Every structure is written in structure tokens, then in C-alpha cells.
Amino acid sequence: MLQETAFTKMKADNKPISGSELLLQALEKEQVEVIFGYPGGAVLPLYDKIYDSKILHVLPRHEQGGIHAAEGYARITGKPGVVIVTSGPGATNIVTGLTDAMMDSLPLVVFTGQVATGVIGSDAFQEADILGITTPITKYNYQVRNIEDIPYIVKEAFYIASSGRPGPVLIDIPKDIATAISEPPEEKEINIPGYQPTLQPNYLQIRKLTEAVSSAKKPVILAGAGVLHAKAAAELKQYAEQQQIPVVHTLLGLGGFPAEHDLSLGMAGMHGCYTANMALYEADLLINIGARFDDRLTGNLESFAPNATVAHVDIDPAEIGKNVPTEIPIVADAKEALKQLVAQEGKLPEHKEWLTQLQNWKKEYPYFYDNTSSLKPQKVLEMLFEKTKGEAIVVTDVGQHQMWAAQYYKFSKANRWVTSGGLGTMGFGLPASIGASFADRDACVLAILGDGGFQMSTQELAVIKEFNLPIKIIILNNMALGMVRQWQELFYEGRFSHSKNPVQPSFVKLAEAYDIKGYEINSVEEAETILNEVFSNNEPALLDFRVDPNENVYPMVPAGKGSHEMVGVKP
Amino acid sequence: MKRTITLTVNNRPGVLNRITNLFSKRNYNIESITVGHSELEGVSRITCVVNVDNENIIEQITKQLNKQVDVLKVTDISDQAIVSRELALIKVLSTPNTRSEINALIEPFRATIVDIGKDSLVIQLTGESEKIEAFIELIKPYGIKELARTGTTAFLRGTQRTSNSTKNISIV
Incomplete structure (x- = not known):
């Protein structure tokens, strides 16, 4: 708990108080631990009060x-992340992040x-x-017009951001109000x-699903991020x-169910595994829990x-039936629904054949790759998994490395995986790893990045x-925008239009410029030694893995094809 | 097909923007939209007429509208007994010769002439959209100088026919 501060005291004394003070008081009341903020003209009054505040303030470099x-x-804590930026350019610079969070x-609760x-x-x-600008990319937004409204608006904003289907909420504060x-x-x-x-499921629909399960021959559960938001991993496992x-x-749902469990089939979708995609294709009962049937998952x-x-x-009724016709709609919090499903009495299932087929x-x-020559990115991921015993927080950017991380890092726990899914935002990885590290200060954080995405956010090394922060920056450096290069190779006759990075700085020297240890790694042997070294301490480090530049992500559902039409499923 | 949706919303700055934004974000087509105060203080009523290809889209529209924090209630009233009205103001060219003809035309439509100028007159007409369209067709040959329509506003009738009875009419 936060101690009594100058502000709460002032409130108790019933003395007049400024808008900025009211705002910080409201943040303390919400038990905000950390603010990610960048000062500027319109928020100077607020920053003057932050100067005295006990809440930790982190200054990003953008x-x-x-x-x-x-x-x-x-993503790690389940609590709203708090951002403060100034007006104009400060505000427009967060548009990508708001869309990503949406x-x-x-x-998120964002103050502009x-x-x-x-x-x-x-x-x-x-x-x-x-x-x-932000109306279509926020769950809700406010402009404060009366100073007296500040405490209530902040309270409501935190409630809206974190309840129901979570999302970003923005509060715009004119300077005179502050x-x-x-x-x-x-x-x-x-x-x-x-x-x-709506948190509680409709009982009749729960019964309907229970009956469907007892007569199904090939049931499968599709677990999305809703399981994680609802903190329902234990209930999912039980069910x-x-x-x-x-x-x-x-x-986005990785970690909601232990990857090495017998019943886990892995990730489905464009670069998901054969078993998971075929299970969806062959299933006679598909139970989607907290996923939104995104096109990268469903294919055609x-x-x-x-x-x-x-x-x-x-929990969002608008997602049900949006992309896939749904016979049994259950509007509810995943945890509540799973609890009720577990409590139902039903015939015990008989689908041994199905489970055997899936195991086969x-x-x-x-997943496979050719490990005979050069340093393969998949090998790096396998080594990282081994060295961190699967316990690290894994944060990625967007592209090939993201897919390899999803394929080869086997999550046993919930909320240890941070990636930009829906929007696919390059430049997300490095700063997101900083936030993840503040969420769990003791955890080892892996920021797995490509050489392209890293260069979109290098300033955050500061x-x-x-x-x-104990962040190990892993750059899978293939001197290219790998996923773009892969698509150009497969679908554009190898015409590599602007996807290869001809000029790159020395990432090792760049790290050193920020006084962070940097390593270039060209072979498995080097990787072995250096990984042992960097994981023996809690210091930040940057590892520039020079991986095979021609490696592609497989298997793959080509765009426009069905999930059963994967290519590259076998060597 | 055309569908009529009514919404009650908080009367706050920016709410209409949220609604129209949602329509363009989700690529839905608004035929008309009307907004005004309702019987409750602080609550406005919006009537949207949309043109959609199938039932799924209208279901999505109502669900997405319902998700808006400022939207209190959304109802698709197209399949129920409703009162729906639109107002049109039409400035028509008229000479002393045609004035009586026009007068004869507006009578069955229960329209009224609300302004008379030297060479034109303004007709006010209320009714369902189809009626207004029919009238516009009739009056066109005289020369329409200006036309303004409010868009449809609608709500449920006090008495609803019981379901099914509307569709299963047989003459045998």
C-alpha cells in the first residue's frame, strides 16, 4: 500500500487543491506503481506535481x-498500464500503441x-x-471540462479499461484544468x-455445450487470450x-495451457503446427474460449x-458469430464459464481414437528445421528455452523471429508471453520488454527481436x-526484413523489393554506446558459451545472432488457403 | 435490405461522432441518421436507416453499437409495427398557371405550402420515405429548385401485432 502523501493529507484537510494534484491523488488511489511518461508544454503543471510524487516515473526516449x-x-500484470504524454505530437505519437492495445x-489508461x-x-x-483521432482506437475517451470531474473520470477510466473486454482509455486534460x-x-x-x-454465462447454453461434449467424437478447445485476461488457466486445465x-x-493465447501437457496440441494458424490446424479442420465440436477467430488463425x-x-x-458478444457461424454462444467471463462447465454432470467422454490420432x-x-549448417534461428530459440528452463518472460517484435519464438518456446505458465498479435506492430518488442520487466522486477526477460524491428526502437536501450533491467536482447539478425523477404521469395518470384538491409550499424557497438554488454554470435558453439555467461547474471545484455539469412518459417498456410492446406509440414 | 435501428444514447459531446465513426470503421452504410432529445433529460434518441446485404451484418451493427459506453439501448425495429416519419421541404418552380395544378397534387399527400415567392413555392411534406419519394417523382416535372429531407425518425407503435400473424396471411 502507498503511504499517506502530501496529497491525501491535503484532501483530508479539505484545502483547495489543483487539477494536477487531484489527478495524482486519483492515480495513487488506483494503486498505480509506475507511470510511463514524457513531459512537454501542456503537461508541465502535472509534471511539477509528479516531481514530488511517490509513484515511479519512467521516461521512455520516445x-x-x-x-x-x-x-x-x-500484459504481465493484467492491471492497466499508465501513460502520460503532452499535447499535439506527444499525443499523436501514441496512436500506434493505442491501436495495438485496442x-x-x-x-491502458492514457493521459494526454x-x-x-x-x-x-x-x-x-x-x-x-x-x-x-482516438475515438475509433480506444475503448473510451474523455476530455476533462471541469476540474471537479477529475477524480470520478480517472476512477471510471480504470474501471472501463480493466473490466469486460479490456482496452485502452484516454483522458485529455486541458492545461488550464490542470x-x-x-x-x-x-x-x-x-x-x-x-x-x-456480462460475466455469468447463460445456464441453458452451458447445458447445451455439456451435452454437445458428451456426444462429440472429435472435440477440441481453442484457447485464446481471453483465458489469460480472465486468469482462467487453472480452470481451463481442470476442464x-x-x-x-x-x-x-x-x-496470443500461448501460456493459457501448459505447452508440454499431453492434451496440448500447440499453436494453430498461419504458422501453427500441423496437428493444431488439422485438429481444427477435423473437429466435430470446436469450443472457442476467448479467441476472436482472427483471419491469421482461421485461414480461408x-x-x-x-x-x-x-x-x-x-465476454464481448460482438465477437460471437462475427467471423464464424456459432451454434452455442456463451457470453461470459472465461473463468466463470469454465467453472460452471467443470461443475456440470455429464456422460464421460469417449473419444480415445481421436486422442490417439492426434498423438500420432x-x-x-x-516443427522441424535443417540443423546441418550455419546458425539457425530455430536452434537459438531451442537453446534459449533450455537455458532459461522455460521460465523467462518472452517478449517479441513482429515477423519471422516472432513466429519461431511462438513455435519453439514452450510456455508452461500464463502471462509470460508478450507479443503484438492483432496489429502486428514492428518496434513493439524492445519497449514492451521494458514494461514487462517493470511488471516483474525479478524475472529474466528475453526481448526477442529481428534486426528490422530493433532498429525501430533502439533509443529505448537508454x-x-x-x-x-535484467533484459537479454536477442536479435535474430538475418540482415533483412525476414517475413517480407519470405513472402517475396514465395509469392513475388524472389523480387526482393526493399526487404534486405544493406547497411546496418554494429549492434554490439551500439549496445556499448549505451554501456550495455554486446556480443556477436556466429555459431552454436559461441552461442553456448555466451548464453551461459549472460544468464549467469542479472545485467542487461545484447546478443546479435548472425543467423541463416535464407531461413523461412514453416509450416505455413498460404494466404487465402484453408488451414488444412499447409505447406512445409515435413522435411 | 433496409433496416431501421433506434438508439438511446447519453447526450454528451462527441457521441454522434462515436456512432458515425463506428459505421465508417466497420464499413457499414448509413442511409439516413436523425438525432434529437428524447423524453429523458440527458438522453438523446438516434434513428439510423441502414442498407445491408444480410442478417449477419445487421446483427453485427447492433452488437457493435451496444458496445459503445455511451449507448444505452439499441433496437432493430424493422420487423415490428412502427411509426416512421420523415419531413421534406421542396422548393418548386411555379407560375400563376401551374399553381393550382400543384395545389391539386399536394392535397392527397396532405402536404402544405409554407412559402410562396414570385416564381416558386415551398412545399412541406411529412410521411414515410416511400411517400416522400413518390411525391418527389410527381412534382419533378414542374422543376425542383431545392430539396431538403430530414431522414427518417421512428419508434414502436403502442400496440404490436402478435408475431407470425403478420406473415401467414392466407386468402383460402
């Missing part, structure tokens, strides 16, 4: 880095400065219509008539074991789960050094 860090923090349902109320709309210096003085306003209870998330239903993951919808009765548990596929079609 606002976009700040919001990605907040996303990393939110797509991946991450709770704004020009004074009197000049709004006059194209004043550093003015931007951030409410207009400096205005008011009597401390009365506390108000949250009352939002238009926002009442899957009770009913002996195999579990397939989405990219015409041939997605063609024989299956579809049940879908989701698993044996016959594992934050890693400043706080000496």
Missing part, C-alpha cells in the same frame, strides 16, 4: 516506446495534455484533436448505465483434463472447421541501462 512499455506491463485487448480550454479549436501551438484550483470534490460511486459487461479435450492455442473461412459444431465463450500426428509432424 512516446511510442512509452505506450508499448505500458502494454508490456499490462486490437489485443490490453488495459491539451492546450487550454479557451484556445481549443484555434490551431494553437501543439494542438491536436486527440479525441477525434492548474485550476478547487475544493476537493465528493467521492462518487461508479455508475455507467450503458456499460454492463480439459476432466473431459479429456485437447487444447489448441492462438498466438470457407474451409475452417467445416464439420464442427461451434461453441464460443467470449504430433509424433509425425513436429531506459534499460538507466534502470539496469
Whole structure:
């Protein structure tokens, strides 16, 4: 708990208080541990108060880095990540992060400065219509118009961001509101008539699903990030074991079910494994828990789960039936739904044949790569998994390395995996790893990046050094924008239009410039020695793995094909 | 097919923007939209007429609208007994010769002439969209100088026919 501060004391004394003080007081009340913020003209009054605040403030080196860090923090803790930026460019620099958080349902509360109320709309210096810009990419947004509203708006914003289907909420604060003085306003209870998330499932639908399970011959569970948001990993395991239903993951759902469990089939989707995709294709009952049937998962919808009765548990009713026709809709929190499913009495399932078939596929079609020559990226991932005993927090950027990390790092626990799924934001990885590290200060964090994405956020190395965060930066360096190069090789006749990086800085020297240890690694032997060295301490380190530049991610569902039409499933 | 959706929303700045934004974000097509105060203080009523290809899309639209924090209630009222009205103002060219003809035309439509100028007059007409369209077709030959339509506003009738009885009409 936070101790009594100057602000809470002031409130108790009922002395007039400024907008900035009210805001910090509200943040303390929400037990905010860390703010990722970048000062500027419109938030100067607020920063003057932050100077005295007990809440930790982290200064990213770019606002976009700040919001990605907040996303990393939110993904690990489940609590809203808090961001403060100034008006105009400060605000527009967080647009990508807001969209990313919206797509991946991450709770954020973002404060933007704004020009004074009197000049709004006059194209004043550093003015931007951030409410207009962010309306489609936030769960909700506010502009504070009266200083007295600050405590309630902050309270409501935290509630909206973290309840129901989580998402980013933005609060725009004009400079004159931040400096205005008011009597401390009365506390108000949250009352939002238009926002009442449904948490408890409909009993009849739960019965319907239970009956469907007892008569199914080929059931499969698709576990999405909703399982993680609802903290329902234990309930999922209990249900899957009770009913002996195999579990397939989405990219964002990894960790919701132990990867090395017998019933785990791995990740499905464009670069998912053969068994997981074929399980979806062959299933006669598909139980989607907290996934949104994204196109990267389903492939061509015409041939997605063609024989299956579809049940879908989701807290967001709009996701049910959006892409895939659904026979058993269950609007609920995943945890509540799973609890009730476990408690149902039903005929014990009989689908031994199905489980045997899946086990055979698993044996016959594992992920594979040719490990005979040069340093393969997949080998690096396998070594990382081994050296960290599968216990690290893994954060990735977007591209080939992301898919290899998803394939080869076998998560046994929930909320140890941070990646940009829906929006696929390059430059996400490094700053997100910073936020993840602040979420769990003792954890070893792997920031697995490509050479392209790393160069979109290199400036954040300064934050890693400043706080000496235990982040190991793993660059799978193939001197190219690997996923673009792969698609150009496969679908554009090898015309590598602007996907190869002809000029690259020395990443080792770059790390050294920030006083972070850097290593270049060219072989498995070197990797072995250096990994042992870097994992023996809690210091940050940058490892530049010079991997095979021609390696592609397989298996693959080509764009427009069905999930059963994978290529590259066998050597 | 055309569907009519009514919404009650918080009367706050930016709410209409949230609704129209959602339509463009999700690639839905609005035929008309009307907004005004409702019987409750702080609550506005919006009536949208949308043109959709199938039932799934209308279901998505209502679900997405419902998700908006400021939206209190969404109802697709197309399949129920409703009162739906639109107002049109039409400025038509008129000479002393045609004035009586136009007068004869507007009478069955229960339209009224609300302004008369030297060479034109303004007709006010209310009714369902189809009625207004029919009238516009009739009046076109006289020369329409200006036309303004409000878009449809609608709500449920006090008495609803019981379900099914509307469709299963047989003459045998």
C-alpha cells in the first residue's frame, strides 16, 4: 500500500487543491506503481506535481516506446498500464500503441495534455484533436471540462479499461484544468448505465455445450487470450483434463495451457503446427474460449472447421458469430464459464481414437528445421528455452523471429508471453520488454527481436541501462526484413523489393554506446558459451545472432488457403 | 435490405461522432441518421436507416453499437409495427398557371405550402420515405429548385401485432 502523501493529507484537510494534484491523488488511489511518461508544454503543471510524487516515473526516449512499455506491463500484470504524454505530437505519437492495445485487448489508461480550454479549436501551438483521432482506437475517451470531474473520470477510466473486454482509455486534460484550483470534490460511486459487461454465462447454453461434449467424437478447445485476461488457466486445465479435450492455442493465447501437457496440441494458424490446424479442420465440436477467430488463425473461412459444431465463450458478444457461424454462444467471463462447465454432470467422454490420432500426428509432424549448417534461428530459440528452463518472460517484435519464438518456446505458465498479435506492430518488442520487466522486477526477460524491428526502437536501450533491467536482447539478425523477404521469395518470384538491409550499424557497438554488454554470435558453439555467461547474471545484455539469412518459417498456410492446406509440414 | 435501428444514447459531446465513426470503421452504410432529445433529460434518441446485404451484418451493427459506453439501448425495429416519419421541404418552380395544378397534387399527400415567392413555392411534406419519394417523382416535372429531407425518425407503435400473424396471411 502507498503511504499517506502530501496529497491525501491535503484532501483530508479539505484545502483547495489543483487539477494536477487531484489527478495524482486519483492515480495513487488506483494503486498505480509506475507511470510511463514524457513531459512537454501542456503537461508541465502535472509534471511539477509528479516531481514530488511517490509513484515511479519512467521516461521512455520516445512516446511510442512509452505506450508499448505500458502494454508490456499490462500484459504481465493484467492491471492497466499508465501513460502520460503532452499535447499535439506527444499525443499523436501514441496512436500506434493505442491501436495495438485496442486490437489485443490490453488495459491502458492514457493521459494526454491539451492546450487550454479557451484556445481549443484555434490551431494553437501543439494542438491536436486527440479525441477525434482516438475515438475509433480506444475503448473510451474523455476530455476533462471541469476540474471537479477529475477524480470520478480517472476512477471510471480504470474501471472501463480493466473490466469486460479490456482496452485502452484516454483522458485529455486541458492545461488550464490542470492548474485550476478547487475544493476537493465528493467521492462518487461508479455508475455507467450503458456499460454492463456480462460475466455469468447463460445456464441453458452451458447445458447445451455439456451435452454437445458428451456426444462429440472429435472435440477440441481453442484457447485464446481471453483465458489469460480472465486468469482462467487453472480452470481451463481442470476442464480439459476432466473431459479429456485437447487444447489448441492462438498466438496470443500461448501460456493459457501448459505447452508440454499431453492434451496440448500447440499453436494453430498461419504458422501453427500441423496437428493444431488439422485438429481444427477435423473437429466435430470446436469450443472457442476467448479467441476472436482472427483471419491469421482461421485461414480461408470457407474451409475452417467445416464439420464442427461451434461453441464460443467470449465476454464481448460482438465477437460471437462475427467471423464464424456459432451454434452455442456463451457470453461470459472465461473463468466463470469454465467453472460452471467443470461443475456440470455429464456422460464421460469417449473419444480415445481421436486422442490417439492426434498423438500420432504430433509424433509425425513436429516443427522441424535443417540443423546441418550455419546458425539457425530455430536452434537459438531451442537453446534459449533450455537455458532459461522455460521460465523467462518472452517478449517479441513482429515477423519471422516472432513466429519461431511462438513455435519453439514452450510456455508452461500464463502471462509470460508478450507479443503484438492483432496489429502486428514492428518496434513493439524492445519497449514492451521494458514494461514487462517493470511488471516483474525479478524475472529474466528475453526481448526477442529481428534486426528490422530493433532498429525501430533502439533509443529505448537508454531506459534499460538507466534502470539496469535484467533484459537479454536477442536479435535474430538475418540482415533483412525476414517475413517480407519470405513472402517475396514465395509469392513475388524472389523480387526482393526493399526487404534486405544493406547497411546496418554494429549492434554490439551500439549496445556499448549505451554501456550495455554486446556480443556477436556466429555459431552454436559461441552461442553456448555466451548464453551461459549472460544468464549467469542479472545485467542487461545484447546478443546479435548472425543467423541463416535464407531461413523461412514453416509450416505455413498460404494466404487465402484453408488451414488444412499447409505447406512445409515435413522435411 | 433496409433496416431501421433506434438508439438511446447519453447526450454528451462527441457521441454522434462515436456512432458515425463506428459505421465508417466497420464499413457499414448509413442511409439516413436523425438525432434529437428524447423524453429523458440527458438522453438523446438516434434513428439510423441502414442498407445491408444480410442478417449477419445487421446483427453485427447492433452488437457493435451496444458496445459503445455511451449507448444505452439499441433496437432493430424493422420487423415490428412502427411509426416512421420523415419531413421534406421542396422548393418548386411555379407560375400563376401551374399553381393550382400543384395545389391539386399536394392535397392527397396532405402536404402544405409554407412559402410562396414570385416564381416558386415551398412545399412541406411529412410521411414515410416511400411517400416522400413518390411525391418527389410527381412534382419533378414542374422543376425542383431545392430539396431538403430530414431522414427518417421512428419508434414502436403502442400496440404490436402478435408475431407470425403478420406473415401467414392466407386468402383460402
